[in-house]
Amino acid sequence: MGKSSKDKRDLYYRRAKEEGWRARSAFKLLQLNEQFDLFSGVTRVVDLCAAPGSWSQVLSKEIFTKDHSPDARIVAVDLQPMSPIDHVTTLQADITHPKTLERIMEIFGGKKADFVCSDGAPDVTGLHDLDEYIQAQLILSALQLATCVLKEGGSFVAKIFRGRDIDLLYSQLGYLFDKVICAKPRASRSSSLESFIVCIGYRPRAGWKPELRPDLSTEEFFQDMGIGRARLHSDLAVDDEERKVAPFIACGDLNSIDSDATYSRGEVGRSLDPVQMPTAPPYKRALERKRGEQPSE
Template sequence: MGKSSKDKRDIYYRRAKEQGWRARSAFKLLQLHDEFQILHGLKRVVDLCAAPGSWSQVLSRELYQKQNQPDAKIVAVDLQPMTPIDGVTCIQADITHPKTLHKILDIFGGEPADFVCSDGAPDVTGLHDLDEYIQAQLILSALQLTTCILKPGGTFVAKIFRGRDIDLLYSQLSYLFEKVICAKPRSSRGTSLEAFIVCIGYTPRPGWNPKLELNKSTEEFFEGANIGKATNLQFLDLPDPEERKIAKFVACGDLNDVDSDATYSLDNESRLPALDPVQMPTAPPYKKALEMKRRGDLVRR
C-alpha cells in the first residue's frame, strides 16, 4: 500500500491500516458476514488464495476472539508466502494439487470443512473478456478442491467478475448448492466488475465422487457431476431446467457508510501521519532489483 494523498482519503484503505488489517478487502468479508451470518459456528475453515491474509485475519478474530472457539482450525493456502497469523495454519501450495487437499485433511484430522472461501483474482489485463475467463477458471479450480473437502450443508464464498457469461457460473453452482447469491459489499468499488458469490448449503451430486487429480481440466473434473459444460451460453446444454435456480443480486453493508468509490477530505490533512504497512511485502516483485542494488550491480557504468 502506498502513501499518496488519494490513499489517505480512501476511507476503507485508511480504516484497514488503523484497525490492523493487512488489506481493505477485510471489510468485504465482514460485510458479507453481516448480511448472511456465514461465519457463525464454524470449526474447520479453508481460505484459498489467501495472501496477504486479510480474510484469514477476519476468520481468526471472528472464531477465536468473538466466538471463543479455541478448537477451531483455519487453513490458509496460497502460492505466495504469508506472514504468520495467530491461529491460522499457512500452506504455500497450489490449490489444484492433490497433495494440498491431503495436507488440509491431515490438519483437520480427516474431517470435512464447514466453510471455504476464496478472494483470489488474476492480475487483470484490462481485456475484460480475458479477465473474466481467467477469473472463472480460478473459481472453478477453487470449487474443485471445495467439492472434495466441504461437508454437506457447508458454505462456499468466492470473488467473481460479473460479465457476459456469468449466468453460466451461477447455473453450475446452483446444481451444487441450495442457495446461490451474488453479493456486492459496500466496500467493493461500484466501478469494479468485482462481486462475490455466496453459496449456502452444499449438496453433493448424486452418484458423483469428486477426485482431485493432476493434469485434469476443470471440465473433465466436473464431467460426471452433470452441471453443464463450461462452454458459451449460446451453446449451453444444462441438465433439468427445473432443478436450476437463478442467483439473485444483493447489496450488503450499511448504505449510510462511506462510498468506496469516493475520496474524502480530511481535517488537517497536511499534519495527518503516514501509516506504515500492516505487513511488509513477503515476496515483492522488486526483490531481485533490491538485491542487485545492494551488490552494486545497478551502478551506472
C-alpha cells in the first residue's frame, strides 16, 4: 500500500509523522497515561521491546520535564538496533535472556524501577497456535523481568492479545499487583485483539525473591507464586470460581481519531516521510543482494 493511501486509511499513522513520533503506537501509551496517570512521580523506567522507539520518545518527554529528578533514567531494550533518543539508554538485547536484567540493573546503579512497559510482538509464523504460544511466552518473560526490576508499588503495562487463556493471565497478575485492568486505547484498532494490561501497585508475596537464572523455566520461576500454565490448568479443574476477570476499560477521548475509519483526501493533505527510517528492516539483505553488495550481517 502506498504512503498516501495509508495516510488516509490510518489517521494515527499520519498524525504520528506530523507530531514527530516514530510509530503510531505512541498514541496508545499517551491514551493509557491519560486514563491511568502512569508517569506521576516516576523516575526509573524500562521500556521492553521498544524499537523503533515511539514509547521511549513519549517516556523521554514525560519524565525528563524541567524539574525531573537527577536519578531519572530510561532504558529501552529491543532485539533490533534503535536510533538514539534523548535521555534514553538503548540496549540491543533479548528480554528473555537473564543477562539483559543484569545490564538494566547496572544502568540503574542497582536501584529498582518505578515503571516497566512492554509492547512486545514476536515475528508471526502464520501458525496460529504457535504464534499465540510465543506471544504468551513473551508476555511472561516481560513479567518475569518486571518482577525482578520493579520496586514495590511500581507499575507494569504490557500488550496482550485477548485469546483463549487470557483470564488465566489476569489471575496470575492478581497475585502480584493490587490492581489489574485490561485497557483498549482508541489508537488500537477495534478489529484487533490487541489490548494492554495495566498492573498497578506491585506487591510480591512476602519472602519471595525473584531471581532470573538461565536454568529456570518460566514455570519454575513463578512456582512459589502459584503462576504457570501447567499449574493453572490443574488448579482450574478445582477452583473454577477463583478465576479473575479484569475490568475492561476503553481509553482515549471519544472525540479522538477513530483508528478503524478511513478519512477523505481533503482531511489528510500531502503525504509525509517517516520520522525515522527502519534501522534493520527485513528487506535490507534483499536490497543489498540486488545491488550486488555483500550482506552486512
